[in-house]
Amino acid sequence: xxxxxxxLAKPGVVAAGEYAYRGDRFSYRGALTEEYARMxxxxxxxxxxxxxxxxxxxxxxxxxxGLHPPRGWLVHGPGHTLCVMANVFCLxxxxxxxxxxxxxxxxxxxxxxNTDLI
Numbered sequence: 751x752x753x754x755x756x757x758l759a760k761p762g763v764v765a766a767g768e769y770a771y772r773g774d775r776f777s778y779r780g781a782l783t784e785e786y787a788r789m790x791x792x793x794x795x796x797x798x799x800x801x802x803x804x805x806x807x808x809x810x811x812x813x814x815x816g817l818h819p820p821r822g823w824l825v826h827g828p829g830h831t832l833c834v835m836a837n838v839f840c841l842x843x844x845x846x847x848x849x850x851x852x853x854x855x856x857x858x859x860x861x862x863x864n865t866d867l868i
Contacts, residue, residue: 753859754779757840760855762847764830766840769795780841794832794839797823822856824849836863 757766758779765780769791776791801820809818822835831842831849835856842852 752777752779753838754840756859757838757852757855760847760852762843762845763852764841764843765790766838767791768838771795771798771837782841790832790839790841794834795837798834798837821860822853824853836860 752768754766754768754777757763763780765778765782765787767776767778767780767787767790769776773792773795776788778787778791782790798820801823802818805818805820809815822833824831824833826844826849829844831844831847833840833842833849833852833856835853838856838860840852840856842849
């Protein structure tokens with residue numbers, strides 16, 4: 751079973767997918783159109799690259815801070831949250847999902863993923 755399928759089985763997950771770090775491919779499952787999923791994968795890749803650059807700058811200012819490389823990021827809005835870890839993204843309905851459960855699941859499932867690809 752793919753990680754996107756496992757995420758979709760969790761309460762409150764609206765959509766989930768994976769994107770290529772080089773930006774040329776993505777896959778998804780859930781309640782997104784193909785075009786929205788493509789835009790989400792492009793945005794997730796760009797934001798991941800930005801978070802990686804910013805964490806490298808913070809690490810340079812404070813060596814040993816443990817901020818680089820970043821493992822993921824999220825944007826929490828009033829109705830929905832976007833969680834990204836490694837190259838996996840998922841969109842959550844805040845009224846039904848537990849961010850802690852989803853982030854914990856992603857941390858466990860992606861603990862051994864190579865971060866050198868960013």
